[in-house]
Amino acid sequence: MPVLLIIDMQVGMTWPRSGARNNPQAEAGIAQLLSRWRQAGAPVVHVRHMSRTPGSVFWPGQPGAEFQPALAPRDGEHVVEKNVPDAFTHTGLERWLHARGHGELVIVGVSTNNSVEATARSAGNLGFHTHVVADACFAFDKTDLRGIHHAAEEVHQMALANLHGEYATVIDAAAAAALLAAR
Template sequence: MTQPTLIIIDMQRGMLEPAAGDRNNPDAPARIGELLKEWRVAGAPVVHVRHISRSTGSLFAPGQPSAEFQPALLPLPNEHVVEKNVPDAFINSGLERWLHVRDIQSLVIVGVSTNNSVEATARTAGNLGFSTYVVADGCFTFAKSDYNGVLRSADDVHAMALANLHEEYAQVINSREAHDLLMKH
C-alpha cells in the first residue's frame, strides 16, 4: 500500500498579507511545515498546489510576488506542483491522473481556504474514491458574510466547512492524527 500523499493547497505569499482579511488558525502554517518535514523524512509523496488567477488585478495573478509559494513551504525538485485557476485542484490540472499513475489512494489535505479550495478539492477527492483526510489545524480561512448578510468569524466559517466535509467526503483529523496515518504506512 502506498503512503498517503500530502496535498498543500494555496500556501502562497498573498495568503499571509493583511489584505487577505481576518483569519483563524494562526498556527496552521507551522503545522503545515511540520507535516511537510515529516512527509519528506518518510519519503512520502507531496503535492504543492497554487492558485494562479485569471484576473490581472488579483494578488494571485501570474508574476505577482504574492502568487509565489511561501518561502518556508517551497517545493523541492522531486515534489509535484499543480497550478489551478479555480478552487478545485482536480479541475484541468492533471492531478487525478498523476495520483492514479502512482497508485495513490490516500490524500491528506492542508492549506487555505478551508471553505474554498480545501473544501472543493476534498469534495472531489472523496467523490473520486480517494481516502481523503482534511487536517483541521493545518487549514485556515477568513471571516465571511453568509447569504443573509451576517458576518461570520473565520472560526465559524472554518468549522462549517469542516462539518460539510466530515464523514461525507473526507475524515477531518488533526495534525497528530495525520502524523500517525503517515507512520502506519
C-alpha cells in the same frame, strides 16, 4: 503511502488584504507535516492558485502568487497549478495520482471553505481515501448573503462539518502524522 496535498500556501495569503483568519498556527503545523513527509520520503503535492482575474494577489508573475518560502516545493515534489478552487479541475492531478498508485490524501492549506473544501469534495467523489487536517487549514471571515458577518473560526468549522463523513475524514495534525508513521 498517503500523499500530503498542500493547497494554496502562497505569499498573498499572508497579506492583510486577505482578511481576518483563524488558526494562526496553521503554517507551523503544515511545515511540521511537510518535514515528516519529506523525512519519510513520502509523496508531496503543492497546489498553487494562478488567478485569471487581473489585480488578484494570485495573478501570475506577481509576488503574491509565489509559494511561501518555508513551504516551497523541493525538486521532485509535484506542483499543480489551478485556476479554480478545486485542484482536480483541469489540472491532471487525478491522473498523476492514479498513475503512481496513490489512493490516500492528507489535505492541508487554505482556505478551508474554498479550495480545501472544493478539492476534498472532488477527492472523495473520485474515490480517494481523503483526510483534511483541521489544525493545518484556515479560513477567513465571511459575510453571508443576508449580510450577516461570520468569524473565520465559524466559517472553518462549518466547512469541516460539510466534509466530515461525506467526502473526507477530518483529523488533526497528530493523527495525520500517525497515518504516515503507520505506513
